[in-house]
Amino acid sequence: MLKKILFKNSSTFQFLFATIGAFIGLTALLLSVQLILDVKSFHSNEEELFGPNSVVIQKKVTKLSTIGLNSTAFTKRDIEELNKKPFITDVAPFQSADFKVGISEVEGDGLPHFYADMFFQAIPNRFMDIDVDWDWNEDSEFIPIVLPRDFIMIINYGFAQSQGLSQISEDLLMQARLKIHLEGNGQKKEMIGKVVGFSHKISSILVPESFLSQANEKYGKGVNLDPNRIFITTKDNSYGELDQLMNKMNLDVSESAIDVAKIKTIIAVVIGIFGIASVLIMLLSLMGFVQYSQLVLSRAAYEIQTLLRIGYSIEQIVKTFIRQLSVIFGIITFSAIAIMVLIKLFIVDIWLTNNGITIAGTSIFITLMVAIFCFLLFIISNYLNIKKTVNKLGAAE
Amino acid sequence: MKLEFKNVLPYPLVDYKHDKQSVWSSEFKIEFPQKVLLNASSGKGKSTFINTVFGLRKDYSGEIIWDGKNIAEFGMNDWTNLRRDTFSVVFQDLQLFPELTIWENLELKNALTNHKTAAEIQVMLSLLGIGDRKDQITKTLSLGQQQRVAIIRALLQPFKLLLMDEPFSHLDENNAALALDLIAAETDMNNAGFILSSLGSTHGFKYDSELKL
Numbered sequence: 001m002l003k004k005i006l007f008k009n010s011s012t013f014q015f016l017f018a019t020i021g022a023f024i025g026l027t028a029l030l031l032s033v034q035l036i037l038d039v040k041s042f043h044s045n046e047e048e049l050f051g052p053n054s055v056v057i058q059k060k061v062t063k064l065s066t067i068g069l070n071s072t073a074f075t076k077r078d079i080e081e082l083n084k085k086p087f088i089t090d091v092a093p094f095q096s097a098d099f100k101v102g103i104s105e106v107e108g109d110g111l112p113h114f115y116a117d118m119f120f121q122a123i124p125n126r127f128m129d130i131d132v133d134w135d136w137n138e139d140s141e142f143i144p145i146v147l148p149r150d151f152i153m154i155i156n157y158g159f160a161q162s163q164g165l166s167q168i169s170e171d172l173l174m175q176a177r178l179k180i181h182l183e184g185n186g187q188k189k190e191m192i193g194k195v196v197g198f199s200h201k202i203s204s205i206l207v208p209e210s211f212l213s214q215a216n217e218k219y220g221k222g223v224n225l226d227p228n229r230i231f232i233t234t235k236d237n238s239y240g241e242l243d244q245l246m247n248k249m250n251l252d253v254s255e256s257a258i259d260v261a262k263i264k265t266i267i268a269v270v271i272g273i274f275g276i277a278s279v280l281i282m283l284l285s286l287m288g289f290v291q292y293s294q295l296v297l298s299r300a301a302y303e304i305q306t307l308l309r310i311g312y313s314i315e316q317i318v319k320t321f322i323r324q325l326s327v328i329f330g331i332i333t334f335s336a337i338a339i340m341v342l343i344k345l346f347i348v349d350i351w352l353t354n355n356g357i358t359i360a361g362t363s364i365f366i367t368l369m370v371a372i373f374c375f376l377l378f379i380i381s382n383y384l385n386i387k388k389t390v391n392k393l394g395a396a397e
Numbered sequence: 398m399k400l401e402f403k404n405v406l407p408y409p410l411v412d413y414k415h416d417k418q419s420v421w422s423s424e425f426k427i428e429f430p431q432k433v434l435l436n437a438s439s440g441k442g443k444s445t446f447i448n449t450v451f452g453l454r455k456d457y458s459g460e461i462i463w464d465g466k467n468i469a470e471f472g473m474n475d476w477t478n479l480r481r482d483t484f485s486v487v488f489q490d491l492q493l494f495p496e497l498t499i500w501e502n503l504e505l506k507n508a509l510t511n512h513k514t515a516a517e518i519q520v521m522l523s524l525l526g527i528g529d530r531k532d533q534i535t536k537t538l539s540l541g542q543q544q545r546v547a548i549i550r551a552l553l554q555p556f557k558l559l560l561m562d563e564p565f566s567h568l569d570e571n572n573a574a575l576a577l578d579l580i581a582a583e584t585d586m587n588n589a590g591f592i593l594s595s596l597g598s599t600h601g602f603k604y605d606s607e608l609k610l
Contacts, residue, residue, distance in 0.1 A: 001505055005494050306492045309453065311480040311509050311554065314473060394473050 021285030028278030093227030098220030099184025184219035429590030
């Protein structure tokens with residue numbers, strides 16, 4: 001009954017306006033929070049191998065380098081210079097095999113017969129973010145290797161077709177063993193290798209550093225070449241700076257490798273602006289609600305004063321208002337969360353999947369906390385406002 | 398329970414010449430239970446008296462002491478509690494909720510203390526001749542009927558002092574007498590007292606004492 005008298009003069013227009021504003025604002029806010037969290041967890045398949053934000057860079061091959069006048073190798077000074085850049089967190093040159101490598105199938109493991117000349121490279125273990133045991137020692141059962149993704153494409157769409165062989169899947173290749181042929185220094189050896197991952201970034205066979213060091217010693221010519229490819233890790237959202245540096249130093253970076261970094265940066269900026277806008281909408285709608293309750297209170301001034309005169313307490317009246325607003329804003333918050341989840345599941349996630357971007361750990365926990373925070377902020381600010389106004393009315397009688 | 402006035406003078410009445418027996422600018426005590434008539438012509442401050450004792454007006458000099466305590470020192474919470482179980486009031490302008498039905502108006506008050514049962518409220522309505530109107534919207538009632546609702550509302554709580562500001566101004570003598578009987582009975586039941594302001598008529602009732610303004 002208290003509700004009936006206190007809200008009898010409430011304006012539906014004002015209320016509708018504030019409700020829609022709060023709903024849109026909160027939905028937009030939650031959506032941008034969730035998207036920012038999702039963007040942070042963007043990763044491509046590469047990142048499963050190398051961790052986030054890692055890029056392979058090399059010097060551009062020019063006409064001069066082809067005729068041997070311009071080296072594509074990185075000197076020590078080049079590497080030091082890269083190391084000094086604030087947005088680059090880690091730099092490591094590739095270690096290359098100094099001997100001949102070939103791979104072929106192991107009979108009976110389900111692969112068609114093939115033989116390919118290959119090239120081994122290694123990067124420090126700290127760059128390898130891989131589930132399997134990447135370390136290698138003399139007792140290891142097999143050499144873990146990461147193949148270039150193009151390799152399987154060449155086998156399936158070139159080699160297999162032209163030779164009338166069956167195509168193989170990534171899974172099959174990862175289950176099968178491979179024969180590794182090492183040759184150099186007058187020695188030959190066959191070892192067993194196993195594919196543990198595929199990479200776009202590295203177009204040679206990646207093996208553990210410990211293995212390559214030993215093999216180089218044994219089969220290598222003992223020449224220490226300057227590396228011509230470097231593995232770097234950058235800070236989040238530093239795509240722009242990396243791009244500038246690439247241009248300045250005449251460096252090359254595989255486009256696909258920076259795609260995710262690029263997308264992350266761009267989306268982060270767009271969502272950031274969207275997020276700021278939604279915070280503003282939220283604050284405006286909060287003000288709208290405060291004004292709405294102010295209006296309701298001033299229209300119910302007679303009722304409030306009379307209630308106080310017949311023995312109702314300020315707390316009882318304030319509670320009636322807050323209970324009502326809690327229900328309204330509870331519904332708003334709940335619907336905003338529901339809409340946010342629907343948009344995320346049926347629009348954003350599907351779009352991302354179609355564009356080859358996977359999201360790790362899509363928890364909405366933080367977004368829910370933000371929603372609860374907004375709810376509390378709303379209730380508390382309205383509570384303080386209503387309490388102040390009712391007190392004033394009580395004192396004015 | 399004792400109500401004391403010590404040199405009380407409302408600011409709006411400062412320039413007005415008061416009689417020797419007037420409650421303004423004098424010292425007096427009323428011990429309750431006692432039924433008091435506050436008789437004065439218009440403009441002498443009857444409503445001011447009621448509203449000041451009820452804590453609604455604070456624009457006066459002097460001290461009003463209730464039960465040994467200066468009422469000027471009561472806070473909002475004290476007044477809330479006093480208005481639930483110590484002071485009850487019938488306002489001159491009634492202060493009902495016009496959009497609510499009679500029953501809702503009464504229920505709103507009774508809900509605070511559950512002083513009366515629904516059956517008891519029904520009996521009171523019937524006694525004052527509006528028993529068949531309880532579901533009518535209050536603003537559609539005549540002023541006399543509304544006045545009776547306000548009187549019943551004032552009785553739906555425990556009280557020590559019932560303040561009534563011209564409660565029978567829209568009632569005929571017969572209905573006023575019925576209402577006054579009910580009020581007196583309830584007052585006795587609460588072992589309480591009342592102060593009833595009137596424009597001169599005693600409504601044929603024998604009061605314990607009389608105050609002048």
